[in-house]
Amino acid sequence: MEHRAKLTAKGRATRERIVRAAAQLMAEHGVAHTTIKDVQAAAGVSASQMYHYFSEKSELVSAVVEGQSDQILGSQELALAQVHSIAELSRWRHLMVEAMRDKGCTGGCPIGSLANELAETDPPARARLEGAFARWQALITDCLTAAMARGELPPGTDVDRIALSLLAGIQGGLLLSQVHRDTKPLEAAIDTMIDYLRRLAPG
Amino acid sequence: MEHRAKLTAKGRATRERIVRAAAQLMAEHGVAHTTIKDVQAAAGVSASQMYHYFSEKSELVSAVVEGQSDQILGSQELALAQVHSIAELSRWRHLMVEAMRDKGCTGGCPIGSLANELAETDPPARARLEGAFARWQALITDCLTAAMARGELPPGTDVDRIALSLLAGIQGGLLLSQVHRDTKPLEAAIDTMIDYLRRLAPG
Structure with a gap:
């Protein structure tokens, strides 16, 4: 700095x-x-x-981890700032699926890939990526909290845990979409979670 | 061969x-x-x-991809052969969480890690891993089909798509558990999907 x-x-x-x-x-x-x-x-x-x-290469790796985390989190922050309801989550899902389709389903999540490669060999990188995923989860939690405030989810729903589960689905969905060269896994992972949220709705 | x-x-x-x-x-x-x-x-x-x-190293990589795929799929086949109901899915979830805990949450899924590292650089490896993930998904689909036959899921449920979504949750859950050095993400990912299946139950 x-x-x-x-x-x-x-x-x-x-x-x-x-x-x-x-x-x-x-x-x-x-x-x-x-x-x-x-x-x-x-x-x-x-x-x-x-x-x-x-x-040294390690300094370069550290700068890339920081840069990619900031970029992904920055764009997720912008997109998720528009999401206050379950219906709006579907629009965000659409953006992510389109982005993956535009890349021909090559490459996974830049920070997921870095995490996979560096988690066991580069402790400072692992710590930084842990922080990035925690921030991402918190952004999703905020959206679910807003949906709960609108009465779309029962009061007291463990939105933080559901956000973690949705983030896991996104990461795994991106990896499987990369391997299958098809957006279907990413679509299935997010749509199933959105359907789950709809089924939690009171009444 | x-x-x-x-x-x-x-x-x-x-x-x-x-x-x-x-x-x-x-x-x-x-x-x-x-x-x-x-x-x-x-x-x-x-x-x-x-x-x-x-x-050549490429022959060794190919043998490792084949060996790891066979090992993971072999153990998943054994574990999932015991699963014919949603309650039995929870036991399988327990086995995976315990396995991750026993490793101190180091290392992710061996085939997920290989997929992440090789998908863009080794087309034969990508194809073989695609086959392994498809087999894994089919094993989960069989369990959900059995649960549907027992009346635990409505007839006509798209069990193949739910199986894909569950596999995405497992892959992302393992990655996030590795990064956080905590089994919570894997637990959240699978438990949320099991809760989803329970909520699909007729009546």
Whole structure:
């Protein structure tokens, strides 16, 4: 953070270009298969520039985990800010399915993939990703709390646990959609949870 | 297959020892971080023995994907053969949660992890893992079909789609449990689906 505060605007732009290039390469080929040299070439920077910003691969991995978490959480925050009812959850589901379809069902969730690759080998990355998933769960909990306040769910529903279950369905749905090259698993996972919420409705 | 048929019993045992060592290293450190040399050392075989069975890493990866798929599907087949009702699904859920707890929530699903690492870089592995997930889904579908036959689910319930959704919950639940080092996400994912099935019950 301190390091970044000292960068000029141009320096920040270069650093961001490097992190974006690294994020893309790591999403395509995995963290292990991405070298500092690959990133340097993809970002179009010199070896000395690269070294100025990231002297070790671990620093680059950490910046990618932070960048991908912020990006996914940022877009989820925007989308979920529009959701105050179960019907609105269906619109959010539609956005995620379309995004997966647009990618031809290649690649899973960027932070899910990083979690899978780094959970056992990079403790700081695991801790950061744990925080990102907790924030994501909290965003879903807020939507379910709003739906409960509207009377769509019985008072006292354990919305935090249902949010965790919905997030698990999204992560597993994205992985299975990636493996099957088909959006069906993602659709089934979220639709089943939405149907569950409808069946909880009082009366 | 043809190659394997020609092996002696001793040769088969050596080959299996190599595949088991490779599977363990790949589960711990990822496929990319596991070299032929690491596997050779872990299996305690000579370089020429190693080369006799696996001349390229891709052959070893393929054998690990096949071995892990067979092992997971074999144990799921045994466990799910006991499940003919929604109540019996809870016992199966208990087994999976206990298995994750026994590992201290380290490592996710072996085939989910392989899928995440290989889906974009190894098309034959992706195809084989797709088959493994389809078989797993079919095993769950059989259980739900049995529950429907007992009258626990309304006739005509789309049990295949619910099975897919349950499998997504398991995969995402295992990943989140690994990241959080806590069985709660896996428990929430499966319990919510079991509660959903109970709420579908006629009458």
